[in-house]
Amino acid sequence: MNIVKLFDGVYSIDGKLATENSVKGNRVYNEDLIEDGDVEYRLWNPYRSKLAAAILKGLKNFHIKRDSRVLYLGAATGTTSSHVSDIAKDGQIFCVEISERNMRGLLGTCEKRENMFPILSDANNINEYKSIVNECDIIYQDVSVKEQAKMLNINSVMLKKGGYAYFIIKSQSIDISKNPKEIFEDELREVSKNFEIIEKIDIEPFDSLHLFVVLQKK
Numbered sequence: 001m002n003i004v005k006l007f008d009g010v011y012s013i014d015g016k017l018a019t020e021n022s023v024k025g026n027r028v029y030n031e032d033l034i035e036d037g038d039v040e041y042r043l044w045n046p047y048r049s050k051l052a053a054a055i056l057k058g059l060k061n062f063h064i065k066r067d068s069r070v071l072y073l074g075a076a077t078g079t080t081s082s083h084v085s086d087i088a089k090d091g092q093i094f095c096v097e098i099s100e101r102n103m104r105g106l107l108g109t110c111e112k113r114e115n116m117f118p119i120l121s122d123a124n125n126i127n128e129y130k131s132i133v134n135e136c137d138i139i140y141q142d143v144s145v146k147e148q149a150k151m152l153n154i155n156s157v158m159l160k161k162g163g164y165a166y167f168i169i170k171s172q173s174i175d176i177s178k179n180p181k182e183i184f185e186d187e188l189r190e191v192s193k194n195f196e197i198i199e200k201i202d203i204e205p206f207d208s209l210h211l212f213v214v215l216q217k218k
């Protein structure tokens with residue numbers, strides 16, 4: 001077995017992406033588990049997680065550390081956020097999700113992982129969770145709504161200066177009739193008052209009509 005460390009907490013095992021499972025024996029989305037001595041890895045599916053897709057597509061700016069405080073917007077049932085929880089094992093992941101149905105799945109994931117905190121809220125209503133999160137090191141936003149840049153700008157008040165945002169823009173949720181490139185430019189213009197654009201990644205073939213962007217708070 002050939003295990004290569006790509007970033008702190010992120011590995012390639014025989015060419016497949018993985019994180020070290022912080023809850024041994026536990027699967028979140030029926031992913032494969034791989035034992036190597038005392039360590040158990042969870043394979044990380046790039047077709048299920050845009051962060052995994054971005055890493056496989058050559059992401060250079062990976063700033064989630066072992067002790068990061070992460071504000072995760074649009075956690076769904078916890079697929080990607082559980083891998084973030086493996087990486088930031090001494091940190092905290094605040095998982096905001098609006099759907100009660102997804103929240104039921106997310107609660108199951110968070111119950112097993114001490115560093116994941118579920119928050120049932122609209123991510124536009126930051127007053128519902130601002131006092132819980134306080135200041136964070138990272139914002140990860142993967143929310144299919146019409147006003148995606150506006151949501152990130154609202155939440156950016158909780159991001160420390162110099163902190164990073166991973167912003168996934170889904171053009172189809174904004175305007176299906178418009179050229180995705182124009183939509184991406186408009187969204188990035190809207191966040192540019194708060195953020196520097198650090199890196200942009202096209203995550204095809206894992207997901208289409210999305211742009212994965214790394215931003216740094218000014």
Ligand SMILES: C[S@@+](CC[C@H](N)C(=O)[O-])C[C@H]1O[C@@H](n2cnc3c(N)ncnc32)[C@H](O)[C@@H]1O
Binds near residue numbers: 098123144
């Ligand atoms: C593409 S899915 C997220 C997938 C997840 N990030 C992952 O990789 O595991 C988008 C999620 O955003 C949630 N969502 C939509 N509008 C929202 C809002 N206003 N506030 C918070 N979450 C929202 C949806 O319910 C859905 O679960």
